[in-house]
Amino acid sequence: MSILLALDASSSACSVALLRRRAGADDELLSRFELAPREHTRRLLPLVDEVLAEAGLAPASLDAVAYGHGPGSFTGLRIAAGAAQGLAYGLDRPLIGVSTLAALALGGHRRHHFRYLVTALDARMGEIYVAAWQCRDGLPEPLAEEAVMPPARLRLPAGHADHDWVGIGSGWGLWDAMPAEVQAGIGQHLPDLEADAADMVLLAARAFEAGEARPPHEVQPVYLRDQVAWKKAR
Structure with missing residues (x-):
């Protein structure tokens, strides 16, 4: 035990x-x-x-x-x-x-059954903390290393753009500053999840x-x- x-x-x-x-x-x-x-x-x-x-x-x-x-x-x-x-x-x-980014991903998977997630937190100073995940066997696996960047530099992981991506975390409150291709690839975003x-x-x-x-x-x-x-x- x-x-x-x-x-x-x-x-x-x-x-x-x-x-x-x-x-x-x-x-x-x-x-x-x-x-x-x-x-x-x-x-x-x-x-x-x-x-x-x-x-x-x-x-x-x-x-x-x-x-x-x-x-x-x-x-x-x-x-x-x-x-x-x-x-x-x-x-x-x-x-x-x-x-905390992995915990956000697991929370999205446990509560909403999302499989492909981009977790992002508002880092202030015009930047976001961000990581991308695939959930397998009930746990998140990283598809990109955790990083800090301006939202305009965000990209979905190469080779995975066709997945049903979901954005989770306060960083998605900066949606309007994110590239058009990211917005097109994100099926939904939930900025209020903690x-x-x-x-x-x-x-x-x-x-x-x-x-x-x-x-x-x-x-x-x-x-x-x-x-x-x-x-x-x-």
Whole structure:
């Protein structure tokens, strides 16, 4: 059995989720999600307490802690990183950083069954954080590396333009600045969807089972500001 806790404050939303995974039994997933602009510091740890209380667990029951490591709001990422690292250090547990763009893709797949997604977040300063995904076996696989760029430079991944693409995330609020060929290739775009710890904890569980959890000091936020190219995923 493994028990993981994930928390996120990368956007205007604040969320926490707990996954209890037992061999031969269904997963138990408990979560809280609030739209709480500028209140992440006040709300994040109380949401952790609420989820643990609902599960009937003490923090020491956790096997690992995860958090949305970005990209996203610089302030929110630092708040989540500090809270997650503090929990992991205090409990002597490993830490797992989870991509907010991957979590958006998984959320779109789990809730709406989308298979081909371009997740984009408004990075301010006339740019977007963006990545492209194909969902297989219930999980997102990258078709292009995560990057930051002006929306006018966005392109759909080469060789995949004929798929039924869906855009998810606040970056799609900059629709009018995107190239005509991208607009033509996107069947629908949902700019109001936010990353959710309920999706992050599932991605974290995959990483944990693959032995990818790390000591708390080795896990850092991902800002992407030093990456400006849209590259094919390895």
